[in-house]
Amino acid sequence: MxxxxxxxxxxxxxxxxxxxxxEVREDVTEAMSQPMFGHRMDRMTDLYTTIVEDTKDFLGTDNDVIVLTASGTAFWEASTLNLVEDRMLVPTCGSFSERHANVAERLGKDVDRLEYEWGAAVKPDDVRAAIESADADYDVVTCVMNESSTGVRNPIEEIGDVVAEYPDTYFVVDAVSALGGDYVDIDAHGIDVIFASTQKAFAMPPGLAVCVVSEDAYERELATDSASWYGGFQRCLDYYDRKGQTHSTPAIPVMLAYREQMTHMLEExxxxxxxxxxxxxxxxxxxxxxxxxxxxxxxxxxxxxxxxxxxxxxxxxxxxxxxxxxxxxxxxxxxxxxxxxxxxxxxxxxxxxxxxxxxxxxxxxxxxx
CATH class of the missing domain: 3.90.1150.10 (Aspartate Aminotransferase, domain 1)
Incomplete structure (x- = not known):
């Protein structure tokens, strides 16, 4: 014990x-020491709308952005609950892609693995072959962009182009350790959901998860009965549209750090x-x-x-x-x-x-x- x-x-x-x-910049850590304020005050609306819209600008996406108090792991669960009714295809090539499959199985989903040896990368043609040979449509195909257990960067752009050929299948990308440091054109490659954690390439303190959600993914969730409560796309995005805030109390100091760091990221x-x-x-x-x-x-x-x-x-x-x-x-x-x-x-x-x-x-x- x-x-x-x-x-x-x-x-x-x-x-x-x-x-x-x-490593985190000194001015970013100092931003967390500001006096506390309420999460339903106008000041919170100013803060949250700033970081959400700045994130869209930095990533160059027209899709919706959610910033939640959580690790990126939260969106493994949320995207599975929000989008998968029955079956999903999970290519596995290291510890974190395997964990994604395990999370989905714990949530009761039917998971087909496309397995690779550790160190190998997921190949778009293999994904197409797996989709074509399946006896029923997949609700979701997932892929880890950056498998940090093995140092592999998977070709998510080409994989996204393949998945886009199957309009009833959604593409979910775990970019926890890559987004913010490795360029990806989210909107151009059929990526319905992509998420990251701020303590990685964003170079911010831990505590926030960033998720980019397509309109198709949002609409898909509306048709499901098992959507996540905390990480539900509808709940998060509708609350943002109405109030410009998060639906639950966020880690305000870390969001203040986010605002400061995003000014540096936008400048670069x-x-x-x-x-x-x-x-x-x-x-x-x-x-x-x-x-x-x-x-x-x-x-x-x-x-x-x-x-x-x-x-x-x-x-x-x-x-x-x-x-x-x-x-x-x-x-x-x-x-x-x-x-x-x-x-x-x-x-x-x-x-x-x-x-x-x-x-x-x-x-x-x-x-x-």
Missing amino acids: TKQREYTDDYPDKTLYIPGPT GHRERARRHREMAEYTRDWAREHFDLFPEAGYESLTVSCIENTRGIDVAATIDAVAERYDMVFSNGYGAIGEETFRIGHMGEHTVESIRALTDAIEDVAGL
Whole structure:
């Protein structure tokens, strides 16, 4: 049984290079210290409508946006309840896509898996073949955009184009660890629902989930009897249309941080932000190939999280501890079954090539590379 461990408020600051949370600007954290106000006041309407409309502007979407107090995981459940009456197709290629399938099964849905080995990417032609060979229509096809357990970036644009050929099937994308750092044209590729968490590439504190919902997905929910209460598209969007607020009390301080960070994101721009993430990813890949190898399938590497194959057999846990102790930097072990076979570097949010180079220099020193 876990015993209580006292929180002492006396810990050294560590620069985060994990798959999230990531580093947050000082002015963004300071924004959370404003005096509290009521969630039904006009000030809340000003705040919430600002962050919703700014998010639309940043992402370049005409679809509706929901910002809820939750982790992105909440929209695994909500999108399944809102859109799936019977059956869904879930391509699995790592821990988080597998978890998406498990969530749907716990909700009583009939889940067909399109299974790949960890490290492989989902292929659009395989999705088409699975849809065509099914003995009944799928209500939903899902896909993880950025499988952070393996460092795979799935081609959701091409997969979305395939799913769009089947108008009674909706396309749901888990972009928890990619949106905000990896460019995607949501409206152009038939993406009905795409969601993310703010503590990843948005570079904000944890506590908020962002979801973009198409009009077709909204209308689909109206025809179902099992929609989510908290994450229901109708409940969230209708309340926004009437009041400009959230239907339940939100994490107001984190939304204040969101407003501040979104000013920086809008100034940088969606495509430019993705370009910076690509530069970080390419630097990290080149470094990994020089000293180790990359775990994900070639051509499908993530822009936000590199999963590096431990070809040298270094003690990953000991290296992480030593880098944290000597350099006050934290990167991540591999995930699940590939824990010691791999390690991961999160290059997302406000990091730059220079800050990522500082980490790789530290790893080289500690590991004797």
